[in-house]
Amino acid sequence: MITFLLVLVMSLTDRGLAVNSKCEECHKKVTPEIVKDFNRGKMARSMTCADCHGDGHMSADDVDKVQLPTISTCEQCHEEQVKQYMSGKHALGPVEIKELAAEMRKQAHQ
Numbered sequence: 636m637i638t639f640l641l642v643l644v645m646s647l648t649d650r651g652l653a654v655n656s657k658c659e660e661c662h663k664k665v666t667p668e669i670v671k672d673f674n675r676g677k678m679a680r681s682m683t684c685a686d687c688h689g690d691g692h693m694s695a696d697d698v699d700k701v702q703l704p705t706i707s708t709c710e711q712c713h714e715e716q717v718k719q720y721m722s723g724k725h726a727l728g729p730v731e732i733k734e735l736a737a738e739m740r741k742q743a744h745q
């Protein structure tokens with residue numbers, strides 16, 4: 636019975652957790668600061684690396700398959716903050732998403 640439950644729990648959580656622990660395991664070595672930062676934030680309670688970056692990349696040889704989130708990724712959960720941020724901006728680009736994240740982090744810790 637206990638074995639059955641363990642197998643059930645493992646199969647239910649397999650997709651998210653297995654992918655996530657692989658990302659983190661390797662990235663603890665490759666980009667330790669990013670893993671630390673992510674786990675300090677509240678999003679680590681409900682999100683995994685793959686939620687923003689996809690699970691297409693899994694090794695040093697397929698980094699080109701990784702997804703980088705856009706501002707509309709953040710907007711799905713943070714509509715108000717993104718609207719506020721965008722009202723002061725004109726162009727969308729890969730630099731702004733880091734600014735947005737920094738801005739939101741500042742507000743969260745006020």
Ligand code: HEC
Binds near residue numbers: 658684692695698702
């Ligand atoms: C076996 C090791 C390994 C695993 C597993 C792994 N990565 Fe990576 N990842 C790397 C390496 C190596 C790089 C390139 C780092 C560099 O160039 O500084 C990288 C780069 C990245 C980048 C940056 C890409 C860019 O264009 O700057 C992101 C984002 C990323 N990985 C996310 C993930 C996610 C999400 C997962 C799990 C779904 C994952 N990684 C699994 C090794 C790994």
Ligand code: HEC
Binds near residue numbers: 682732736
């Ligand atoms: C699937 C939903 C979801 C998505 C997508 C999402 N977030 Fe979050 N985010 C959350 C939740 C939940 C919290 C914790 C909420 C709280 O306590 O206010 C949070 C909190 C934050 C915080 C506050 C600091 C912290 O970590 O506790 C920042 C900064 C943040 N998100 C930035 C971003 C950025 C930038 C993006 C896009 C790249 C993004 N989020 C995408 C759900 C999401």
Ligand code: HEC
Binds near residue numbers: 684687703732733
């Ligand atoms: C809430 C969404 C979100 C989650 C979850 C998330 N990231 Fe990211 N990540 C981003 C954003 C936004 C960037 C900046 C992308 C850009 O500059 O275009 C980024 C950039 C990166 C980079 C490249 C850094 C650089 O400056 O080139 C790596 C590596 C990375 N993330 C790894 C991870 C790993 C490993 C996890 C899980 C521990 C993770 N990310 C979880 C949103 C996220």
